[in-house]
Structure formats: C-alpha cells, structure tokens
Amino acid sequence: MTHPQARTNRRDSQRKIAEILDAARAEFFQNGFSAATIEAIAARAEVSKVTVYSWFKDKDNLFAQVVRQECDSMRRNFAVDNLEDRSLRAILLHAAKGMLDFLMREEMVRFERILAAEVSRDPKIGEYFLDNGPRTLLAALTRLLTMASEKGEIRVEDPLVSAEMFAGLVMGRLDLFLRYGQGVCLSAEDRQKRAERAVDAWLLIHQV
Amino acid sequence: MTHPQARTNRRDSQRKIAEILDAARAEFFQNGFSAATIEAIAARAEVSKVTVYSWFKDKDNLFAQVVRQECDSMRRNFAVDNLEDRSLRAILLHAAKGMLDFLMREEMVRFERILAAEVSRDPKIGEYFLDNGPRTLLAALTRLLTMASEKGEIRVEDPLVSAEMFAGLVMGRLDLFLRYGQGVCLSAEDRQKRAERAVDAWLLIHQV
C-alpha cells in the first residue's frame, strides 16, 4: 500500500508507475485476479517484471491499488451533486442520467464483474467499493431529497429508503444484463428516456 | 456436456456424480473458477481425482455443469407464478417476497459473485444465466401484468418496462450490498416490509 508513495523525484518513474497501473487494470479486468499474470502486465506496460516488483510489493498489493484508483474515480463522479437553482425534476434527471452514463461504461461493467469474485478472497476490498460507490451515491441522494422534502417539494418519510428506490427505478435490472450479457448498450436517447421514466415514476410516488 | 449422461445403472455412481457436483459447486463458489482445484473438489467429494476425470471431461466441463444445475434451480423457482383467485396486490406481494427470499440466499449471492467474473472467459455461460434467471422472471411478470392490465386493474403502457420497474423497486440496490458486502441479511419482517413498500409504490405508479 505504501510502495509507490516513497517519494520519487523522477518524472519518468511516476509515468511508469501510472503505466503499470493502467496495464494492471486492463489485465485484471480482462482475466480476473487469478488468471492475470504479472508478466503480462509488465509486457503491456512495456516495462520489465522486476520494475513492477520494485514499485509494488506483490500481486495482491497491485490489485488493491488498482481497486483504490478505480474507487477514487467513482467517488469523484458521485460527489458532484450540488443542487443548483434548477427545478427538482431537472436535478433528479441530471442525477439519473449521470448514473446511467457512468455505470453503463464498459470499463465500469468489467470492474464490477471482477471485483465481485474477489470479495470472498479479500472482503475489505468489497467494503472499500461500497463506501466509495453505492454508499457515496446514496448519501448524496439522501442529502438532496432531505433538502427538497424540507422545502415541501416532495413527501419523503425515510430519505434513505427513497434514495434507494430512486436508484432502483433508474437502474432496474439493467446491471444484470450488463454484467452477464455482452454488448448490451443503450443509445443516448434510450438512456434519456429511461431516466425520464424513472424520475417521473419516483416523483409520482413522492408527490405531496 | 455429455459425460455423466452415459447411462449408468449403478446407483453408487450416480450418488458419487452428485457428490462431485456438490463439491464442485462449493469450491467454485468459494474460490472462483481459476483458484478452485480439481484435487480440492475430489477431496471434498471424498472421491479420487481420477474418478472426477472419468465422469467429467475437464475443469471447464465441470464448471459448466455446475452452472447448468444452478440455473435449472433458478428457472424452477421463477416459473411458479400462476395467478390464483387472490387480489393483484396479494399476488404481487407474493412475487416480491419470493424474489427477495430467493435472491438473498447466501448460495445465490455467491453464485452471482463467481459467475460474473467468468463471463469474459465464456460469454455463453452468462447468456445461459440470463435466460434462466432474469429473463424468465421478467417474462413471467410481464405475462402477469398484461393479464391484470386487460382486466382493467392497472394501467400499463409497456408491460416489460413495468415488470422491470417492479423488480427494480423490490431489489433496489440491495444486490450490490449483498455481492460486495458480507453478512448482509434482512430479517423476515424487514423483507416483508420491503416487499410491501415496493408493491405499494409500484401500484401507485400504475393505478388506473
């Protein structure tokens, strides 16, 4: 966990570390933890195997760092949720569209595919994912809904329950078809339509 | 695929085949495809390694049969959906409760965890899962909703969309917390409550 943190002034090293992480992500997401090999990662990063081991303790460590990096990108995405001066419906639509766009990315789908399998091996990694992904999103939604409820725009009994309903309506069972099928993808219009349907249904449930 | 079908009159053999499949399921679901070993499976089944290979062609074949067995159990579960003379709400509640009970089983969670990772390795296996799981469920729901709609009990534009909304409302993001967390489980009352909330919300959206 602390290897690449050892301060390195060389810009070349930092570039190589990043390239190793990129290659590792590609290999892990394509083949899973067990089937991915350090040599393949090194080759993809155009780096020698020894270099990989000089920056990362072992395979587990490398995988953990890839997960950490990916989770950070998730958190960054879900954090943006500042309600502006726009209507509640517009804000919810924006959130729904954002969820769909982000979660339907091929990269995200592969990430979820692989990570699930590694939870039994290392449960902490699953918790890390939950904290930075679903929990961050639900917390942001909950805050938003609480505010709107206090303004009297909607009727919300339990904001967390309502937030989860929102996410459930937006994604539906789509994630299943993404994870277990292949090449499933919706056009931008389809995603827009789906978002609108979900938002309108949710608003209907929570109207004052 | 056709190995154990070779007719065997010996009852002992059939018992051993079943024990191998059970052991394989346990090992695969616990460790994933790559990390599970034939020797461990043989040991767990209290059978020699050679016996495993005499009934199953190779590791892939064994895994495929485990998946097939599991998918059959899914299809059997989701097929039961005959609407009786009970109220629509009661039928939907029954379906929602059934979904939650079935999908929250530890065994099911482990199955989904492992299977997702193997989709890249063998996409057909993912399609097989989708056919016997989600698609079977959605088809059954769609049929039910269409009938209720024709009876004028609810207002349904696109039955498939409504069916997916139903499933989405029932499960919400629960499957995420099941798959990536551990020990997540709801009491029978909590599941009942969740089912009621989902059904009532769904009925509100679809009221005439």
Added chain:
DNA sequence: TTTTATTTGTACGCTTCCGTTCATTTTGCT
C-alpha cells in the same frame, strides 16, 4: 464364482506463474 465396470493411489510429464537474485546498462539529476 466368474466376469465386468468402476474406483483408487501413486506417480509422472508438462506447463504456468510467483517472487527473487544478480550483473549490467540506462537514465536522470547536480
């Protein structure tokens, strides 16, 4: 009892991969 199918244990060849060592070379910094 004899015959036949099935199971077992052991051992083997083969491959793959992890993580390390070491001598050498390249690279960036001052």
Added chain:
DNA sequence: AGCAAAATGAACGGAAGCGTACAAATAAAA
C-alpha cells in the same frame, strides 16, 4: 562529467495445478 537511482534481461527455485497412465483393489452383476 560524475554519481546515484532506477530499469533491464536472464535465469532460477519453488510451488501449484492440469490432465494422464498404470497397476492394483473393490464392488456390482451374471
């Protein structure tokens, strides 16, 4: 230019696991 950090290639030990071969033992069926 000179120095220290970093990268390389090749090779190695060791472990693990797949799938097979074979001879011996066991159990069912005739």
